[in-house]
Amino acid sequence: DTAVSQTPKYLVTQMGNDKSIKCEQNLGHDTMYWYKQDSKKFLKIMFSYNNKELIINETVPNRFSPKSPDKAHLNLHINSLELGDSAVYFCASSQPTSGVPSEQFFGPGTRLTVL
Amino acid sequence: QKEVEQDPGPLSVPEGAIVSLNCTYSNSAFQYFMWYRQYSRKGPELLMYTYSSGNKEDGRFTAQVDKSSKYISLFIRDSQPSDSATYLCAMSQGAQKLVFGQGTRLTINP
Numbered sequence: 001d002t003a004v005s006q007t008p009k010y011l012v013t014q015m016g017n018d019k020s021i022k023c024e025q026n027l028g029h030d031t032m033y034w035y036k037q038d039s040k041k042f043l044k045i046m047f048s049y050n051n052k053e054l055i056i057n058e059t060v061p062n063r064f065s066p067k068s069p070d071k072a073h074l075n076l077h078i079n080s081l082e083l084g085d086s087a088v089y090f091c092a093s094s095q096p097t098s099g100v101p102s103e104q105f106f107g108p109g110t111r112l113t114v115l
Numbered sequence: 116q117k118e119v120e121q122d123p124g125p126l127s128v129p130e131g132a133i134v135s136l137n138c139t140y141s142n143s144a145f146q147y148f149m150w151y152r153q154y155s156r157k158g159p160e161l162l163m164y165t166y167s168s169g170n171k172e173d174g175r176f177t178a179q180v181d182k183s184s185k186y187i188s189l190f191i192r193d194s195q196p197s198d199s200a201t202y203l204c205a206m207s208q209g210a211q212k213l214v215f216g217q218g219t220r221l222t223i224n225p
Contacts, residue, residue: 004158040123040217041123041153041201041203041217041218041220042215042217042218043159043215043218044215045213045214048212056212090158090159092158096210097210098210099209099210100147100166100209100210101147101149101207101209101210102210103161103164104161104213105160106158106159106160107158108156108157108158109156109157109158
């Protein structure tokens with residue numbers, strides 16, 4: 001019984017293509033996140049949704065568009081893929097508590113390679 | 116300059132050694148400090164969580180925060196090969212956004 005799952009696990013594609021990554025959590029959490037981890041292991045937040053509402057939108061190219069159809073799902077669509085988009089993308093979820101950060105539960109990651 | 120600085124290593128120590136991992140930060144508004152452990156090809160998982168300055172101990176792990184120096188540490192006692200992983204510090208001003216360090220890759224040799 002996986003808590004946070006992502007599909008696909010690996011994605012290899014050509015420059016210029018459009019691709020999507022899906023994330024689902026069965027923890028009943030209200031908040032979900034997308035992170036990008038580059039080749040140097042630097043983990044950086046991209047987006048966060050709370051109950052389907054966008055609450056964090058970092059400086060990310062507008063080729064990246066998140067979508068949350070319901071609070072258990074958060075998908076990431078990437079248009080016109082570039083070489084620099086190659087990274088591991090992690091989805092995470094948490095149950096917010098008032099004013100303090102709560103533990104974030106991460107998925108297994110999607111390793112994206114753009115050729 | 117990054118908000119959170121962490122030596123990426125790699126760090127390699129013999130089994131049973133005491134390991135010290137550290138992060139420095141520049142944003143004095145950070146109040147919440149975490150350590151996440153990430154095994155190879157897996158997502159990070161929370162290891163330790165502290166608020167403001169002070170120490171917190173959990174088994175073989177001790178987290179220390181020195182807000183006056185903007186410096187946090189994670190100590191691992193009696194290190195085991197199963198502790199081999201990348202350790203990421205993370206910190207936050209408030210409820211939502213975590214800022215992560217680069218992670219230190221640690222190997223414990225049997």
